[in-house]
Amino acid sequence: MRNYISFILFSIVFIWGGCAKDDASVSESNTGQGGSLAQFSIVENYLYVVDNEDLKVFDITQTNQPTLINEQQVGFGIETLFRHKDHLFIGSESGMFIYNISNKAQPVFISDYQHIESCDPVVANDSVAFVTLRSGRQCRFTNDLNVLDVLDISDINNPQPIGSYFFDNPHGLGLVDSMLVVCDGESGFRVLNAKNPQQLEFVAEISGLHVNDVIPQGNRIMLVGPENLYQYDLSNPYDPQLISTIDILNF
Amino acid sequence: MRDDGAIHRSLLKKIYKKDNLMKKILLLVGLLGFFACNQNDEVDTVINGLKPVYATLPELQNIYAGPPIATESLGKIYAKPPYIYLNDGLKGVHVVDNSDPSNPVKVGFIHIPANTDIAIKDNIMYADNGPDLIAIDISDPMNVEVVSRATNTYDVTNRAYPILADGVYFECVDPTKGFVIGWEETSLENPKCRR
Numbered sequence: 001m002r003n004y005i006s007f008i009l010f011s012i013v014f015i016w017g018g019c020a021k022d023d024a025s026v027s028e029s030n031t032g033q034g035g036s037l038a039q040f041s042i043v044e045n046y047l048y049v050v051d052n053e054d055l056k057v058f059d060i061t062q063t064n065q066p067t068l069i070n071e072q073q074v075g076f077g078i079e080t081l082f083r084h085k086d087h088l089f090i091g092s093e094s095g096m097f098i099y100n101i102s103n104k105a106q107p108v109f110i111s112d113y114q115h116i117e118s119c120d121p122v123v124a125n126d127s128v129a130f131v132t133l134r135s136g137r138q139c140r141f142t143n144d145l146n147v148l149d150v151l152d153i154s155d156i157n158n159p160q161p162i163g164s165y166f167f168d169n170p171h172g173l174g175l176v177d178s179m180l181v182v183c184d185g186e187s188g189f190r191v192l193n194a195k196n197p198q199q200l201e202f203v204a205e206i207s208g209l210h211v212n213d214v215i216p217q218g219n220r221i222m223l224v225g226p227e228n229l230y231q232y233d234l235s236n237p238y239d240p241q242l243i244s245t246i247d248i249l250n251f
Numbered sequence: 252m253r254d255d256g257a258i259h260r261s262l263l264k265k266i267y268k269k270d271n272l273m274k275k276i277l278l279l280v281g282l283l284g285f286f287a288c289n290q291n292d293e294v295d296t297v298i299n300g301l302k303p304v305y306a307t308l309p310e311l312q313n314i315y316a317g318p319p320i321a322t323e324s325l326g327k328i329y330a331k332p333p334y335i336y337l338n339d340g341l342k343g344v345h346v347v348d349n350s351d352p353s354n355p356v357k358v359g360f361i362h363i364p365a366n367t368d369i370a371i372k373d374n375i376m377y378a379d380n381g382p383d384l385i386a387i388d389i390s391d392p393m394n395v396e397v398v399s400r401a402t403n404t405y406d407v408t409n410r411a412y413p414i415l416a417d418g419v420y421f422e423c424v425d426p427t428k429g430f431v432i433g434w435e436e437t438s439l440e441n442p443k444c445r446r
Contacts, residue, residue, distance in 0.1 A: 032331025032371040040370035040377060047370065047377055049384065051405050063375045064386050064398040215330050220352065222335060224328040229337065231352050244353045 035213035035224070036121040036172040041083045046104045050078045050090060055099065055107060070106055080121045087156065089129060091120040096131055098156060113151055113159040121172050121213075123180075127154040128197040130180055132170035146170060148182055150197055162198055172213030174221065179203070179237045181221055183211040189223060191237050203238050300420035300439040301413050305429035311364050311381045316395045319345065319357040331371045334392065341365050341433050344378075346392050359393055364432040367410075381430045382407045407431075412446050420445050 031042045041048045047058040047066055055078075057070035077093030088107060090097040095114040099107040113131070122131045129151040135144050148170055150163040169185035178195040188207035192200045210225040216234075220243065223230040231243040322345065326338040333350040343363040349355045363369075365381045374390040375398070384404040388396045411424035413434040420442040424431055 030373050032329055032336075034330075034368075034370060035328045037327050038329070038370070039368045039379075042370050042372050042377075047372075049379075049404070052410070056404065058377075058384070058401070060372060060375075060377075063373050064388065066377060066384060066386055066399065066401055068401060068404070213328055215328055217330060217332075222328060222330060224325060224337060226325050227322075229328075229335065229347070229355065231349075231355070244355055246347075246355055246357075 033215055033217070035215050036082060036123050036174060037080055037213045039079075039081055041081050041088070043083055043101065043104060046101075048081060048083070048088060048101075048107070050074070050081045052076070052078055054078070055081075055088070055090065057105060057107065059105070072107070074109075075112075082122050082124065084124045085126070087124070089122045089124050091122045091131065096120060096122050096129065096151075096159070098129075098153070098159065100156075111157050111159055113161070123173050123175050124153065125175060127152065128194065129153050129159065130173055130175075130194070132167070132173055132182060134167075134169050134171065134185070148173075148192075148200075150194075150200065152197065163200060165192075165200060171211070174214040174216040176216045176219065176221065176234050176237070179234065181214050181216065181234070183214055183223060185212065186210045189214065191234070191240065193237070204240055206232070206240055295440050296442075298420050298439050298442055300422070300437065300442055301434040302422040302437045302439070303411075303424050303428075303431045304433035304435055306364055306432040307429055311430045311432060312397075312400075314361075314363055314380065314385070314387060314395065314397050316346075316359055316361045316393050318359060320360045327368055329369050329371065336361075336369060336371075338367065338369070341367065341431070344369060361387070361389070361392070361395055363387075365430060379405060381405070381432075412444070418446065 039050045045061040047060045049056045053073055053076055055072055055074050056068060058066040059069045060066050074090055074097055075092050075094055078090060080091035082089045086100060086102045088099040088101055095112050097112045098110045100110050101107050120131045120133050122129055131149045134146050146167050146169050148165045148167055149161055151159040152162045153159050167184050168187040171183045171185055173182045180192045180194045181189055183189050188209045189211050190202060191204040193203050194200050209230060211223040213224050215222045219233060219235045221232050221234055229246045233241040233243055322339055324340040329336040333348060335347040335349045336344040338344050343361045343366050345357055346359040346361060347355050348358045363378050363380055366378050369376050369378045374388060376387040376389045378385055378387060382403050382405050384401040385397050386399040388398050413419060413421055420439055421444050422439060423444040
C-alpha cells in the first residue's frame with residue numbers, strides 16, 4: 001500500500017514538473033515567427049526590439065500594454081535580431097553581437113564577432129551561427145564581399161570563424177533542422193547541409209526567383225522577394241518542391 | 252605723365268577704325284572666352300531619386316484595416332498560421348490567408364503609416380509607427396484597433412532614409428516638415444543625400 005502511495009505521489013510531482021515546461025511552450029505557440037531580417041522578437045512575456053543602436057526590452061505580460069523595462073546601447077547600424085534558446089544574436093553593420101537572456105528582463109552582453117562593414121542577418125543553433133554579408137550601398141559601405149560565414153559558438157564567449165562560402169548577393173537565411181536555406185537575392189536560394197559545420201555541403205539550388213528572406217515552418221519554407229511570395233516543400237532537401245507562388249504585384 | 256586710360260581709349264579707337272574682318276574676329280574671340288569661362292559653373296546635376304512623403308501626426312497615427320490593395324514594395328515577412336503578413340514600403344502589412352499553402356489568398360491590408368516590422372502574440376500585433384511602438388488588437392483582422400502606444404520608442408532621425416534601396420540618391424529628410432510615411436520617385440537637383 002505504501003509503495004502504491006509513493007508511486008502516486010511521485011507520478012503527480014513528475015507530471016506537475018512536465019506541465020510547468022508545457023506552459024512555456026504553450027505561450028511560445030501563441031506567437032508568430034519572423035524572418036531573419038526581423039527587428040522584433042517575442043520570447044514568452046517579453047518583446048525585444050532593436051533600433052539602429054539600441055536593444056530594448058518590453059514586458060508584455062499584459063499583452064495589450066507593452067511596458068519598456070530595459071534599454072541598452074549595442075553598437076551602430078543594428079539591422080537584425082534572432083533568438084535561439086537563451087541567446088539573442090544581433091546583426092549589425094559592424095558585426096554580430098551575442099547577448100544572454102537567461103534573465104529575460106535584462107539581456108547581458110556575452111561576445112561579438114567583428115568583420116568588415118556590411119549587412120548581416122544571422123541564424124543560429126546550439127553550436128553554430130550562420131551570418132550572411134553582402135555588398136550594396138544600403139549596407140553603408142560599398143564592398144564586394146558576398147559570403148556566408150560560419151561561426152563555431154560552442155564556446156559562446158568566443159565565436160570562432162570556421163568557414164566562408166561565396167554567394168552572389170546573400171540576404172536572409174533560415175534553418176530547417178540541419179539544413180540551411182540562404183536567400184541569394186536575384187540568384188534565387190540555395191540549400192546547404194550543415195550537419196558537419198566544418199564543411200557545409202551544397203545540396204540544392206533554385207534559381208529564377210528573386211528572394212530576400214525566408215521563414216521555415218516545419219518542412220515548409222516561405223520565401224519573400226520584392227515582387228513575390230513563394231512556398232516550397234523541403235521534405236527532401238535535395239529536391240525542393242514548389243507548393244505555390246503568388247505574383248504579389250498583381251495579386 | 253602718360254594717361255593709361257587715354258592710351259587704352261586710343262587703342263580702342265584704332266581697333267574700331269580697323270576693317271570689319273578684324274572686328275568680327277575680336278567679337279568671336281570675346282564670345283568664345285565668355286562661354287569658356289562659364290561652362291563649368293552654370294550646369295546643375297539632375298539625378299533620378301526619391302523624395303520623402305510627409306504626414307501630419309493625425310495622418311501618421313491613422314491605423315485601420317481595409318480591403319486588399321496592390322503591392323508596391325515588399326519588405327519583411329511574418330507568419331502566424333493561418334496568416335502570413337507582408338510588410339509593404341512604409342504603408343503597413345498585407346494579410347494573406349495561408350490556410351491552404353497551395354492557394355494563399357490576400358484578404359486585406361492593415362494600414363500602419365511608416366511601419367517597417369511587426370510581431371504578434373495572441374491577438375495583439377506589435378508594430379513600429381513612426382517614433383512609437385503600438386499594440387494593435389487584430390482579433391478581427393478586418394477590423395483592428397490600436398490598444399496602446401509607447402511614445403518615443405524610436406529615434407526617427409536614425410531612420411531618415413529609404414529602406415531596401417541600394418545606392419539611391421534622395422532628398423534629405425527635414426523633420427520640421429512632418430513624419431516620413433513614404434518615398435516617391437522624383438528628379439533631384441544636386442542631391443545631398445545618398446543611401
